[in-house]
Amino acid sequence: LLLDQGAAPAPLYHLAVDTLVHLHRHFDAGDPTTAALPRYDGALLIEQAALFCDSHPAPIGKIGADAKAAFVAAWRTPVDRALAVPRSLLLRDFHAGNLFHLPERPGIAACGLIDFQDAGIGPVTYDLISLLQDARREVPAEAAASAMARYQAAHPELPPDDFEASCAVLAAQRHVRVIAVFARLAAAGKPGYSVHLPRLWRLLARALEHPALADVRAWFARHAPIP
Numbered sequence: 001l002l003l004d005q006g007a008a009p010a011p012l013y014h015l016a017v018d019t020l021v022h023l024h025r026h027f028d029a030g031d032p033t034t035a036a037l038p039r040y041d042g043a044l045l046i047e048q049a050a051l052f053c054d055s056h057p058a059p060i061g062k063i064g065a066d067a068k069a070a071f072v073a074a075w076r077t078p079v080d081r082a083l084a085v086p087r088s089l090l091l092r093d094f095h096a097g098n099l100f101h102l103p104e105r106p107g108i109a110a111c112g113l114i115d116f117q118d119a120g121i122g123p124v125t126y127d128l129i130s131l132l133q134d135a136r137r138e139v140p141a142e143a144a145a146s147a148m149a150r151y152q153a154a155h156p157e158l159p160p161d162d163f164e165a166s167c168a169v170l171a172a173q174r175h176v177r178v179i180a181v182f183a184r185l186a187a188a189g190k191p192g193y194s195v196h197l198p199r200l201w202r203l204l205a206r207a208l209e210h211p212a213l214a215d216v217r218a219w220f221a222r223h224a225p226i227p
Contacts, residue, residue: 002101009143016099016131017147019111020124021154027089029121040090040122042079049075049173051180052224055187057197060224067223074215075173081212082169083123084162090122094130096137124155125166126174133171133203135178135196168210175204201226 003009028034038044053068063071093115100112128151132144152163179200182193205226208217220226 001096003096003137009140010146012096012099012101013131013139013143013147014150015101015108015111016094016096017128017151018154019108019113020094020127020131021151022108023091024086024088024124024155029087029089034121038118038120040092040120040126042076042083045079045082045122045170045173046072046075048177052176055180055184056224057179057183057186057194063223067219071219071223074219078169078212078216079173081162082125082166082173085123085125085158085166087121088124090120090126091116092118092120092127092130094127095134096131096139097134123166123170125163126170129167129171129174133175133207135175135182135200135203138199165210165212168207169212172204172207172210172213172216175200175207179204198227 002012050068050072053063053071056063091113094113098113098115100114102110102112104110128148132139132147148167152158152160155163179197182196182200186192186194186197207213208220208226
């Protein structure tokens with residue numbers, strides 16, 4: 001990866017954001033040809049978050065049925081808030097490890113994409129968070145902030161409060177799901193995934209500071225204190 005070789009991060013993240021802007025502006029979620037794509041609606045987002053209750057890192061003890069029901073209930077209102085932004089093409093694994101810089105191509109065509117087999121239709125903030133709060137690498141704060149501002153500047157019609165809340169909720173949703181997946185893989189004999197867990201917990205804690213996630217934050221305080 002260029003980033004691993006010391007390339008300046010901001011131009012690469014700006015290119016990735018410009019690619020999302022283009023996709024979101026030109027994708028027609030109502031086109032009949034997209035009917036087969038999965039819808040990342042509230043039910044699916046909560047179902048994916050709830051993986052945490054079944055597969056999570058030690059030393060969290062067993063999460064029983066009542067605690068899991070409380071977990072699901074705590075997410076309903078925040079996820080509704082997350083869905084207040086427009087919906088468009090959602091690639092789901094949009095992060096630096098799946099992007100390639102193709103400098104011989106002009107404009108956004110210079111951003112090559114792989115690993116989009118789980119694409120669907122969902123909130124425009126999802127892939128933005130996947131990119132800028134990467135589960136596998138530290139994204140420099142300045143590059144992340146400028147890339148986020150770049151996306152917002154391209155969508156002045158998005159109410160800032162709705163945009164911020166959606167980003168926070170989907171960050172938390174994504175982090176709890178990935179914590180569960182990485183914990184399961186680590187337990188299955190792939191310890192390399194456990195290296196990323198401290199970063200994910202840190203990102204989760206930051207996301208949970210948003211007022212929209214007060215109930216989810218309270219659930220973690222009671223059932224699975226963040227290390």
